[in-house]
Amino acid sequence: MRGAAAVVGLGQTPxxxxxxxxxxxxxxxxxxxxxAADDAGIDxxxxxxxxxxxxxxxxxxxxxxxxxxxxxxxxxxxWTHGGGSxxxxxxxxTAIATGQADAVVVIRAMAEKGADSRLATAVWQGINxxxxxxxxxxxxxxxxxxxASRLLDHDGLPRSALSAFVRASYYHAxxxxxxxxxxxxLDEEAYAESRSPVEPLHLFDNSRENDCAIAxxxxxxxxxxxxxxxxxxxxxxxxxxxxxxxxxxGQGPDGRMTAGFRSVAERCWKESGYGPDDVxxxxxxxxxxxxxxxxxxxxxxxxxxxLADFMQFDNLIAPDGRLPINxxxxxxxxxxxxxxxxxxxxxxxxxxxxxxxxxxxKLSLVTxxxxxxxxxxxxxxxxxxx
Amino acid sequence: VEYSxxxxxxxxxxxxxDEFWEALEEGVFRLxxxxxxHEWLWDERNETPPYRCPDCGSWDQEWVEVxxxxxxxxxxxxxxxxxxxxxxxxxxPYVTVVxxxxxxxxxxxxxxxxGSEDGLRVGARVRGTxxxxxxxxxxxxxxxxxxxx
Numbered sequence: 001m002r003g004a005a006a007v008v009g010l011g012q013t014p015x016x017x018x019x020x021x022x023x024x025x026x027x028x029x030x031x032x033x034x035x036a037a038d039d040a041g042i043d044x045x046x047x048x049x050x051x052x053x054x055x056x057x058x059x060x061x062x063x064x065x066x067x068x069x070x071x072x073x074x075x076x077x078x079w080t081h082g083g084g085s086x087x088x089x090x091x092x093x094t095a096i097a098t099g100q101a102d103a104v105v106v107i108r109a110m111a112e113k114g115a116d117s118r119l120a121t122a123v124w125q126g127i128n129x130x131x132x133x134x135x136x137x138x139x140x141x142x143x144x145x146x147x148a149s150r151l152l153d154h155d156g157l158p159r160s161a162l163s164a165f166v167r168a169s170y171y172h173a174x175x176x177x178x179x180x181x182x183x184x185x186l187d188e189e190a191y192a193e194s195r196s197p198v199e200p201l202h203l204f205d206n207s208r209e210n211d212c213a214i215a216x217x218x219x220x221x222x223x224x225x226x227x228x229x230x231x232x233x234x235x236x237x238x239x240x241x242x243x244x245x246x247x248x249x250g251q252g253p254d255g256r257m258t259a260g261f262r263s264v265a266e267r268c269w270k271e272s273g274y275g276p277d278d279v280x281x282x283x284x285x286x287x288x289x290x291x292x293x294x295x296x297x298x299x300x301x302x303x304x305x306x307l308a309d310f311m312q313f314d315n316l317i318a319p320d321g322r323l324p325i326n327x328x329x330x331x332x333x334x335x336x337x338x339x340x341x342x343x344x345x346x347x348x349x350x351x352x353x354x355x356x357x358x359x360x361x362k363l364s365l366v367t368x369x370x371x372x373x374x375x376x377x378x379x380x381x382x383x384x385x386x
Numbered sequence: 387v388e389y390s391x392x393x394x395x396x397x398x399x400x401x402x403x404d405e406f407w408e409a410l411e412e413g414v415f416r417l418x419x420x421x422x423x424h425e426w427l428w429d430e431r432n433e434t435p436p437y438r439c440p441d442c443g444s445w446d447q448e449w450v451e452v453x454x455x456x457x458x459x460x461x462x463x464x465x466x467x468x469x470x471x472x473x474x475x476x477x478x479p480y481v482t483v484v485x486x487x488x489x490x491x492x493x494x495x496x497x498x499x500x501g502s503e504d505g506l507r508v509g510a511r512v513r514g515t516x517x518x519x520x521x522x523x524x525x526x527x528x529x530x531x532x533x534x535x
Binding site for chain 1: 391482
């Protein structure tokens with residue numbers, strides 16, 4: 001599957017404050033898909049596959065009448081919550097590589113207007129188990145704070161790593177005119193002194209919540225250059241889970257928590273033929289900074305031993321940090337619809353069109369939601385990386 | 387016996403199992419192990435017994451009384467009320483802990499922290515108390531934890 005498909009179209013609505021999008025969710029989805037088709041130079045009627053992840057409701061068959069879809073050939077939803085955001089790109093590439101469809105859209109749309117559309121159903125699916133709800137636990141922020149205590153108290157995660165991750169995200173958001181959090185200035189002191197809805201995390205360690213729709217359009221690599229944009233080839237986009245699922249976190253063989261990616265990342269490096277040192281820029285899904293930093297370790301960008309040195313603000317900044325991360329602002333500073341913004345930014349970095357463009361990008365990584373019970377990661381590359 | 391939790395049944399994607407809640411309501415802390423090979427059957431990450439013993443393949447389980455003591459595996463402090471658990475609005479701020487049980491193969495069980503927060507950290511020793519169903523616990527009996535000094 002390596003290099004068999006490429007992202008040739010990208011469409012995105014503006015970020016809106018949650019519950020305030022001017023359009024219903026399905027219309028947002030359609031706007032993003034049509035924009036992705038226009039971006040590539042493909043007739044929307046020729047899109048014949050639709051994939052997504054998590055609780056996405058806007059399935060391909062529901063969109064056909066607005067798009068004029070001629071022949072819907074592929075539709076699939078990847079498990080589970082945010083963990084599938086990057087793997088959905090792999091699902092689309094798999095469909096193309098196996099001849100199931102020719103032009104596949106990866107769509108994620110969220111508009112949280114109305115009681116049944118709040119975060120609880122749109123992302124978390126609102127079905128926390130009784131043992132949590134009987135004990136005052138319901139919000140995702142509580143679950144991430146619970147696991148963060150283990151990382152901070154037991155595993156040796158330095159608070160400075162969280163601070164650097166969060167500040168790098170907001171630094172890029174401040175320089176991205178499309179970022180929802182572009183006006184939030186966050187220095188070390190402001191981060192440290194921000195309130196804590198759930199300790200031991202701070203407010204700014206948690207992702208945003210927005211209305212928005214984002215679509216990526218993929219075609220087979222051999223015709224990727226027939227379209228208008230520089231193709232972003234899918235070198236590998238595996239899914240899976242290492243160390244057991246969710247709730248109380250999984251543990252690796254060293255007794256420290258894993259965000260679930262260890263085996264998934266290994267397969268990504270093996271299939272692509274590249275490793276963490278080759279990656280030019282990375283978008284790490286940040287439901288919470290603590291889980292995201294754990295995913296950076298899982299991917300092998302650093303170890304527990306050199307984590308504090310690696311996770312320095314200056315290392316994480318475009319254009320020339322050691323590993324610029326979350327260059328649109330990410331889930332913390334750009335906007336959050338279940339990680340879809342990270343996929344878009346990973347493509348923009350390959351194209352050279354990011355607001356915080358990294359110099360001479362050849363390999364661009366994007367990860368799915370860490371700590372989810374099922375996770376994924378995707379490595380995109382330029383033509384010369386094939 | 388008419389169990390309170392059955393009148394207030396919460397549907398979630400994992401559950402500890404009716405036997406766990408029934409025992410708690412009877413004032414007993416029970417966890418599950420394989421009836422055949424006696425391996426503890428408790429997915430420590432999701433606080434739920436698997437349906438089948440992954441070691442010997444048995445589908446049969448037994449619920450064994452366990453001394454509710456262990457160490458704090460993880461904790462959080464909730465400083466604002468959250469949708470879904472607004473019954474605890476007046477208890478904010480409150481601390482919830484995940485306890486790794488001593489005598490049950492590393493099983494982990496979530497509960498509220500009782501009493502002083504002094505010494506609250508991962509690794510702190512705690513002892514459990516079983517509480518009757520209440521509106522705050524949504525009609526479920528619970529086990530809560532006190533830091534040992």
